[in-house]
């Protein structure tokens with residue numbers, strides 16, 4: 001028997017929140033004890049300090065800017081697959097994701113993401129990456145450490161950025177494994193920014209008020225978006241649309257921020273929730289080109305960063 005459509009309750013909230021703001025923040029955290037246990041085991045796999053990195057000479061001998069993120073066979077979460085039920089089977093998450101993507105939704109990708117604190121980054125590297133819009137540090141990691149994605153902040157972007165020519169039929173789910181304060185590189189979300197659809201990175205953002213931005217997407221219009229800073233406790237979970245702008249500032253704490261990041265897509269069946277959301281967008285649902293900040297080798301050619309001014 002078909003399950004009923006979302007009525008009032010968390011499932012309906014997820015759809016209306018996506019339509020309104022492009023994101024849904026879960027009121028109930030996932031199991032904090034399970035999150036804390038997993039965090040301890042992740043932390044035990046390595047020292048989150050300068051020893052993560054190649055030396056400058058090693059890096060310069062053969063710079064690799066692509067293929068440096070977790071991938072099948074080199075993804076720390078593969079080791080903890082049987083420990084992820086606290087997220088993947090959490091009733092509030094299953095209900096909300098099902099409402100948006102249908103019963104046969106698929107996890108496209110899952111990984112550990114680390115916000116690296118300044119004190120763990122070698123000086124030679126700090127000087128090189130200063131002011132870059134996307135400070136994914138994978139290129140500078142020893143190969144064996146590339147089973148996690150490491151950031152030192154990333155400018156406002158859409159997760160569609162990694163999916164040229166793909167329709168925005170997926171969402172990102174983020175789970176904090178420990179309390180995240182303003183100093184721990186919390187996610188900054190621009191509420192309602194998804195309404196202008198897909199847009200090429202870097203984005204046209206001008207500060208409007210202390211907590212709002214005027215966001216333009218060329219011929220697709222403009223919108224004033226409110227910036228929401230996702231601080232939260234252990235087990236805090238939030239998800240957002242593939243066109244919702246978000247970013248992080250460099251981790252200002254004295255320790256790393258460790259989170260789980262899932263990309264979840266519709267399956268073969270219908271996804272009435274996401275279809276309803278996407279029907280309200282006034283810009284493109286997919287892009288042939290998603291970014292223009294990189295050179296042919298994958299190194300940054302544009303040095304500008306808006307989220308640093310947030």
Ligand SMILES: O=C(O)CCC(=O)C(=O)O
Nearest residue numbers: 113115151154247248261
């Ligand atoms: O965790 C971070 O610092 C940034 C993550 C992010 O924006 C992303 O994974 O799309």
